């Protein structure tokens with residue numbers, strides 16, 4: 001391609017990717033005018049139109065950011081895309097996240113995947129998905145974690161599915177004194193769930209209980225960092241009563257105003273660590289009194305769910321409980337677990353050969 005004047009495109013073949021006069025055409029489908037908006041003003045829409053179809057069959061529009069004009073291309077459904085994202089790229093990503101975290105992505109998640117990983121392309125300075133995937137596989141591991149963190153869905157809240165917490169309190173009350181109570185929150189996200197467990201137990205037993213410990217894990221290191229810090233915007237505790245907030249949180253002042261911090265006594269009940277439920281080895285020692293595994297199984301296929309449930313069973317006390325999410329059921333593991341109602345499960349038959357065999 002030749003440039004007739006600064007920032008002006010000719011109608012000749014652009015031959016992208018690369019630098020072309022006053023602009024850079026990425027293989028990924030974006031055109032960036034390096035000389036800035038003003039020098040690029042001589043570019044007429046008709047000229048751009050000559051290139052756009054070669055790059056991406058779609059519409060385009062321009063905007064100016066810090067003097068650099070970027071043409072973003074739109075997909076046929078009107079979505080704006082800076083990088084070309086092919087079906088092949090999406091399939092490769094689905095395979096990789098399935099292999100690494102067990103997450104099964106549906107075709108409808110294509111746009112979500114694009115927008116989450118586009119941030120990683122920008123952060124790593126890579127300008128197309130093919131190169132990003134190559135970098136991921138050559139990388140020493142740091143980008144793998146960022147890749148996984150980008151593709152997890154971390155929606156959670158304090159006392160989500162509130163019916164579980166009185167059941168937990170009653171169960172732990174029945175176990176306390178018999179042995180040290182150990183609970184595992186296996187998809188802790190940003191921490192609201194394990195802190196809700198801790199608040200429930202602190203309120204049930206009148207304060208911090210040294211004979212109760214909660215292990216809170218997640219595959220995503222960035223949500224774990226938030227959980228570990230225990231600092232939340234006040235809106236996150238908006239649905240809790242004044243009394244609960246006062247008992248369990250400290251109000252931020254000065255630079256911290258608008259934030260609450262979990263009280264250190266509550267924080268001390270929980271150990272946060274990274275655990276990928278897909279890994280062959282978990283650093284979790286039984287016997288556990290309860291496992292919270294809520295709203296994570298929905299991201300796994302049936303075979304993965306079953307493999308995980310088979311490994312939960314031998315970790316439990318004979319009367320231990322599994323708490324699952326509202327849209328999850330353990331029906332494909334009825335030989336191991338039976339329902340106690342309200343998405344709470346117990347071992348189907350702790351004395352059975354099936355359970356004892358898995359336990360070995």
Ligand SMILES: C[S@@+](CC[C@H](N)C(=O)[O-])C[C@H]1O[C@@H](n2cnc3c(N)ncnc32)[C@H](O)[C@@H]1O
Nearest residue numbers: 101152155156187189219220276277294295296
């Ligand atoms: C939607 S959140 C659920 C959080 C919380 N359990 C709740 O119900 O509010 C799902 C969590 O599962 C985690 N997750 C996804 N795949 C995982 C895996 N293979 N191992 C462990 N955690 C995983 C995600 O990082 C995310 O934080």
